[in-house]
Amino acid sequence: MENIFKIFLLVILYVYAAVRMPYMKNRDKIKYVKDKNKKLEKLNVFIAWLGMCLVPHLYVFTDIFMKYSMKIPIWGRCLAAFLMILDVVYFYYIHKELSNNWSPILEIRENQNLVTTGVYKYVRHPMYTQCWTWVFLQGIVASNTFVWIFGLLSWGLLYFSRVFNEEKLMIEQFGDEYKEYMKKTGRIIPKLF
Numbered sequence: 001m002e003n004i005f006k007i008f009l010l011v012i013l014y015v016y017a018a019v020r021m022p023y024m025k026n027r028d029k030i031k032y033v034k035d036k037n038k039k040l041e042k043l044n045v046f047i048a049w050l051g052m053c054l055v056p057h058l059y060v061f062t063d064i065f066m067k068y069s070m071k072i073p074i075w076g077r078c079l080a081a082f083l084m085i086l087d088v089v090y091f092y093y094i095h096k097e098l099s100n101n102w103s104p105i106l107e108i109r110e111n112q113n114l115v116t117t118g119v120y121k122y123v124r125h126p127m128y129t130q131c132w133t134w135v136f137l138q139g140i141v142a143s144n145t146f147v148w149i150f151g152l153l154s155w156g157l158l159y160f161s162r163v164f165n166e167e168k169l170m171i172e173q174f175g176d177e178y179k180e181y182m183k184k185t186g187r188i189i190p191k192l193f
């Protein structure tokens with residue numbers, strides 16, 4: 001049974017990467033006019049990559065985290081796996097909505113527009129909501145404390161070092177339009193936070 005969860009995690013990770021790939025490729029073709037904390041951003045993205053990609057791969061291909069395995073019932077792991085499928089569909093949808101404005105680090109592209117439609121009508125950072133749920137669910141599917149905690153911490157580091165700076169950058173770029181937008185939206189949860 002463990003192997004089934006391992007295969008699932010591997011496949012869903014590659015589906016996730018495949019969703020992002022075209023935007024990653026596209027990004028190289030677009031000129032960026034402004035960035036913020038570039039070096040720190042790159043370092044934190046790398047640390048998040050460790051927790052969201054390397055550690056899950058080590059869980060799949062080695063037994064080094066075996067001593068951290070948790071006793072989560074099969075049904076709980078299956079439910080988390082199902083939610084991860086929904087999460088990746090949501091990830092696809094957000095990418096479509098944000099389109100060429102997406103960037104792996106904090107940047108403003110040439111002709112960037114402020115997206116306030118779709119799920120962006122309710123939250124300013126739907127992709128970050130998605131990342132939180134993703135790292136939470138991957139640890140449950142793996143049923144492993146290390147995968148869980150390291151995933152949450154590595155993503156949390158990127159999130160907390162970025163989100164406030166991102167909002168500052170957006171205000172620099174879009175001014176009152178973004179300030180107004182902030183009043184109408186939650187940060188990662190509609191209305192609440």
Ligand code: SAH
Pocket residue numbers: 094098101102103104105106107108109112113114115116120124125126127128129166170
């Ligand atoms: N924080 C957003 C986007 C993540 S990608 C989310 O969670 O969905 C990061 C890039 O998106 C940043 O470089 C920023 O320039 C851009 N960005 C963030 N919010 C945006 C918006 N509402 N419209 C257009 N671009 C946005």
